[in-house]
């Protein structure tokens with residue numbers, strides 16, 4: 001049974017009851033609010049092109065729309081990208097800023113995340129530029145320059161409360177991924193290891209690197225270990241290296257993603273925060289662990 005989800009950003013909602021009623025009026029189906037004026041679902045829309053109808057009526061308003069099946073709607077595995085998905089920055093760009101070369105590195109990051117460059121080569125090139133950076137500066141960047149994406153803790157804590165396993169898989173670095181995984185509440189973190197010579201970065205990462213294949217393989221392995229089908233999983237990311245795991249997950253979510261990623265993903269969230277992933281799964285406001 002299909003459900004049409006309408007989701008806004010809790011801090012800036014343009015989803016009012018009139019808009020939801022207007023959409024339900026056109027698509028048919030039963031309107032049910034998950035969080036008043038922030039997220040609702042239209043159960044069993046009658047139109048076959050309900051998503052197109054919803055998007056047309058939404059127009060320029062900052063409201064996301066997605067159609068999901070109700071079968072196995074609450075997922076048992078969450079696998080998430082870190083940079084620009086669970087945190088608001090790209091760690092490597094912030095490390096580069098400490099060396100005064102942010103612009104140069106950020107341009108490569110952006111192109112790699114758009115899928116225009118080979119991920120491994122782009123990683124090597126950028127990490128080489130960080131050679132000599134001191135460990136204490138890395139830790140300072142981690143402490144002072146990184147902010148958590150809104151809704152991330154609620155997403156992880158709620159899914160865990162309902163029995164899911166949560167994994168942070170990052171093409172970034174363990175120094176960040178392990179730290180933020182712990183703060184957010186993830187069960188595990190997988191990321192690249194920056195190599196040190198004493199207290200300074202050598203400009204290299206341990207091989208083999210965590211790339212798009214690692215992310216996809218981790219999702220497949222986690223599902224197998226827990227006797228789950230991929231349809232019982234949800235993956236979220238914003239970059240080209242997330243697309244393979246997004247494609248095979250039950251719910252594959254492109255989160256404020258690069259255009260090529262958003263176009264390919266089953267579900268795109270352009271306006272909502274990370275609690276959008278809970279509303280997609282049918283969690284109501286009262287069920288969300290905050």
Ligand SMILES: [Mg+2]
Nearest residue numbers: 081083084239
């Ligand atoms: Mg990312």
